[in-house]
Amino acid sequence: MKILIIGGGIGGMTAAISLHQAGFEVEVFESVPTLKPLGVGINLLPHSVRVLTNLGLQDRLSETAVATRELVYFNKFGQRFWDEPRGMFAGYRWPQFSIHRGELQMLLFRAAQENIGQNRIHTGHHLHSFVEQDNQVYAKFVDKDSGEILTEVKGDLLIGADGIHSVVRQHFYPNEGPPKFSGNVLYRGVTKMKSFLTGSSMAMIGYADKKMVVYPIHQTLDEDGKQLINWVGDIKAEDVQFSIRDWNRQADKQKLLPQFESWRFDWLDVYKLIEGAANIYEFPMSDRDPLERWSFGRITLLGDAAHPMYPIGSNGASQAILDVDALTESLQSHPDPVAALQQYESIRLPATAKVVLQNRQQGPDHIMQVMEERAPNGFSNPYEVMSFAEMDAMMSQYRRIAGFDRDTLNQKA
Template identity: 55%
Template structure:
């Protein structure tokens, strides 16, 4: 069996590692000529860390990411709404990691090259088109700048792990159009600052129309008593002005978004100082796509953001792609003689759960607690229990863990 993967992001690389670990031949094709440690921070939830640990990556994660100790939600006045331990601090068998996305991708890339061989991890190869046959799939890859064909690959299956602008997805859904925009913009940056709260805390402040997220991502700097803080500023800017695709991930002037956060100076975190001390800020629209009725077409299927792009709420994007990788590998291992059936089994296992997360994230997922506090107490509160009962807070937190698949009790039984 030989599998072709279009896309060398986190989902594509973890899938390659998992398939190789299961004894399945695999080759990855990535569009960009050179993969670089780009991006900012992400979080890996315990169920995703479990799968990476299964692939022998625990030691690398420990030296690359921060094991998140707790997650706390605050209102716009810096008043605590809800806090809960995370990862091992919450009794999980695996940590939750706050980690730089680019560093994680480089870790996975190095492992893939070492295990699969350099010839099986090819860059500068953009998927142009593909044809499906009864027994195989033929995929053509081009140099994106010149249009020259650089690879013509035959395989038993093609996995489209090629992101929110997936060529594979567009082939099957040509009329889908642009991603669905929330009306919210995200500005992301990384600053070096004093540690805040536990030094391994993740915080979310504000409400649906104005939010600030911060967490540390550099374990080496933490050992020196400093903190490299990933932060995200979010504002609702309306639904009529989504930037064109070429402007996504572009550098931004803090003056365009910082003023509404000017007074967010709390005893435990100085938001304006974090923004001011950042060398580069990047802007992104908050987008997703509607859940699909199917991912699999014969010997071709979708994975990760190509299958289920979602709002960056609840720390689920990368984690769900990693769970996809495990489900796909298990399906192919369990049904090696009927690949279309295996791909269909993978879809059956993953399509409905990820669709539920996409829709839940549109309702702000676990961050609903911040919006409830804003709606019920826009001027703040003396005690959060006067505004939201502890039962409500616990229900919201537990419901999202259940939907996203990382309930501690269920994971401990696997």
């Protein structure tokens, strides 16, 4: 069976490796002419690291990524009120990795090249349209810049892993319109700085409309003893019409710096962190409503094409990788590929819809908003504001919804 994968992002490349290892013939079609290590940091939760480990990738990931030790929540005054160990430090059989998105994509790209062969990865091929006919899918590709038609390819299945602006999704939902803007803008950057906390901690600071997420994405320090630190400022937008959803759109640092003037804590200087970034990027936090279905005959969706979600709770890339796992298993266990795509959808659509909806309520970061509302001027003892049991219940509920409850996950191979 020949499977056409549209999109060479995190989901598409992982799908290529996984489906190839399961014995299928795959070809990847990626819109951009040259893959470059774009983006800033992202996190891979233990459930997705399990999938990548089973594909033989954990050693490569360990060479560059940071095995996240702890997740720590602070209020806007830099006061700590919740911390929990993460990954293997929390007893999972797999680590949580913090990694540069571009490095992850290139790592997956190289692994895909080794698995399926360079000649089966077609960059500069933007999916234009497709049609299913006589148990085959015919896909037409163009050069995105010139619009010139490049080729038409035939396959048995087509997987739309073409991200938040998916052409495959648009084909089935032509009237859906653009992704929904949350009202908050994400400002993203990386900065070389002295390590903070344990050197492998993920810090969440602030509350719903003014939040800073900070974590290192390289384990090694440079010659000046500095570590590469990823940060994301999540801010309520002044311009509610903000609509350009381009992951590579650069922003002016001056827009952000005044907001964090006073965030200079003894354990981390947030202002300096922003100031030290070479470039910063802005992206309107967006998602889409969960779909009723995403498998249509011999065509299905995967990753952001299927379920774009707010990047809250470290789930964007992780859920795409979980899709790959379920898709591969379904195709392996069903002789009929159409039934397999239906089964894949029945497993992953409800699971990801819950995460999309939960992330609209801030996911695990809801704890920050509750703390802000109850103690806007800070606290002397956080447990007088929120009991340990209340905080623990909020955090463990999200772990269950996002599918990384430790004891359930540890039972899997």
